Amino acid sequence: MKNITIGMVGVGRIGRMHISNMLAVAEVLKERDINVDLVLADAMPGFAEQVGADLGVKAAESVDKLIEDGVDALFIATSTAGHVDVLRKGIEAKLPMFCEKPIASDVPESLDIIREIEAAGATVQVGHQRRFDLGYQEAKRRLEAGELGWLHSLKAVSGDAFPPPVSYCATSGGLFRDMSLHDFDIIRWLTSQDIVEVFAKGSNNGDPEIGAVGDIDTGAAMLTLADGTLATAIATRYNGAGHDVRLDVMGSKDSAIVGLDEKAAFASAEEGITFPSGESHPTFAERFADAYKNECIAFVELILGERENPCTPLDAVAAAIVADAAQLSLATGQPVKIPTVRDILDGSAEPVEVRALVPSA
Structure with missing residues (x-):
C-alpha cells in the first residue's frame, strides 16, 4: 500500500x-x-x-x-x-x-513565481479542470488521430445561467479573465498551438451596474493560432437556458462537439426535434463534477511520479496572457499580438500591457 x-x-x-x-x-x-x-x-x-x-x-x-x-x-x-x-x-x-488557478493575482506576479518554481525545480500542477473532462479528451484524441483532418475553426462557448453579484464583477478582472480564460486554455491544450493574436468586443445589455463597475456581461474574442487556424470564444453571464460550456472542433474531414448531450443548454428551433431533453447544468460545479475528481487523481499520480505534469504554471500563465490581451483589445478596439510565456521569461518579449477593462468613449 x-x-x-x-x-x-x-x-x-x-x-x-x-x-x-x-x-x-x-x-x-x-x-x-x-x-x-x-x-x-x-x-x-x-x-x-x-x-x-x-x-x-x-x-x-x-x-x-x-x-x-x-x-x-x-x-x-x-x-x-x-x-x-x-x-x-x-x-x-x-x-x-x-x-x-490563477497562480498569482496578475501576470507579472505569476512570472515572478514561475521563475522561483523553475529555479527550485519544483513541481506545481495548476487547476484547469476542463483538461480532465472526457469530452475534451475524446475531441483531442480524434484530432491527434487524424480523424478530423486539419482544423479550419474552433468555436468555444461559455455561458453562466445567471450573473454573479456585481461586487464580484468589480474585482474579477473582467469577463475574458474570469470566464474566457478557461476557453483560451482548453483551445491551446486541445490543439497544441499557441494563440498568437486576439481581437475582442463586448457588450452590456443586462444589469447596467456590471458596466458601471467596468465589466461587460457578454464578450466575443476572435483568436488566431500559431498555424493560422481561427477560433472564436464567446462568453456571457446571461445564458438563461442554463450553464452552457461547449467547444466545436471543426475539421476538413469531420467535427467533434464537446458538451453536446442531453443536458446541453439550448433548444432546437426545428419542427419535431426534442433534443436535448434533459435538465441543463445549473453551474460549473455540476458540469465538471467528474473532471474535478479526475484532476485530483492526476495530482496523486503526479505525486507518485506516475505521470507528467498535466497543467504546468507556464500553461496556466499562457492562458492568462491571452486573457490580458483580450481585455486590452476590448479597451483599445485593436487586435493584440500575444507573446509566449517563454519569450517573456527569456527577455525577448514584453508582457501584454494591461489597461482599463472597457473601451473608452
Whole structure:
C-alpha cells in the first residue's frame, strides 16, 4: 500500500469542493492500493479545525504547522491573493503542489513565481479542470488521430445561467479573465498551438451596474493560432437556458462537439426535434463534477511520479496572457499580438500591457 498525506490549504467554498472531491477520490484509489490522508489548514485561525470537524478530517492550526508536522504534498485552494505565499512555503519545503488557478493575482506576479518554481525545480500542477473532462479528451484524441483532418475553426462557448453579484464583477478582472480564460486554455491544450493574436468586443445589455463597475456581461474574442487556424470564444453571464460550456472542433474531414448531450443548454428551433431533453447544468460545479475528481487523481499520480505534469504554471500563465490581451483589445478596439510565456521569461518579449477593462468613449 502506498501512503500519501496531502495538506489541503484553504477551506472556503472552492476549498471545500476540492476536499469533498479528494475524499471521494481517496476511496477510489484504495482499489489501486493507494491510501490518501488529508490534513486541512487555513489562514483564518480555527476555520480549518471547524471544517475538519464537520467533514471528519484532521486539521492543523496553520500552514506552517501543517508543513512542520509533515505532509507529502500541498493542495492550494486559498483565495488568489494567498497563492504565492503558500507556493513559496511549498517550494522551500520541496513539496509537490497543486494550485488552483490563477497562480498569482496578475501576470507579472505569476512570472515572478514561475521563475522561483523553475529555479527550485519544483513541481506545481495548476487547476484547469476542463483538461480532465472526457469530452475534451475524446475531441483531442480524434484530432491527434487524424480523424478530423486539419482544423479550419474552433468555436468555444461559455455561458453562466445567471450573473454573479456585481461586487464580484468589480474585482474579477473582467469577463475574458474570469470566464474566457478557461476557453483560451482548453483551445491551446486541445490543439497544441499557441494563440498568437486576439481581437475582442463586448457588450452590456443586462444589469447596467456590471458596466458601471467596468465589466461587460457578454464578450466575443476572435483568436488566431500559431498555424493560422481561427477560433472564436464567446462568453456571457446571461445564458438563461442554463450553464452552457461547449467547444466545436471543426475539421476538413469531420467535427467533434464537446458538451453536446442531453443536458446541453439550448433548444432546437426545428419542427419535431426534442433534443436535448434533459435538465441543463445549473453551474460549473455540476458540469465538471467528474473532471474535478479526475484532476485530483492526476495530482496523486503526479505525486507518485506516475505521470507528467498535466497543467504546468507556464500553461496556466499562457492562458492568462491571452486573457490580458483580450481585455486590452476590448479597451483599445485593436487586435493584440500575444507573446509566449517563454519569450517573456527569456527577455525577448514584453508582457501584454494591461489597461482599463472597457473601451473608452
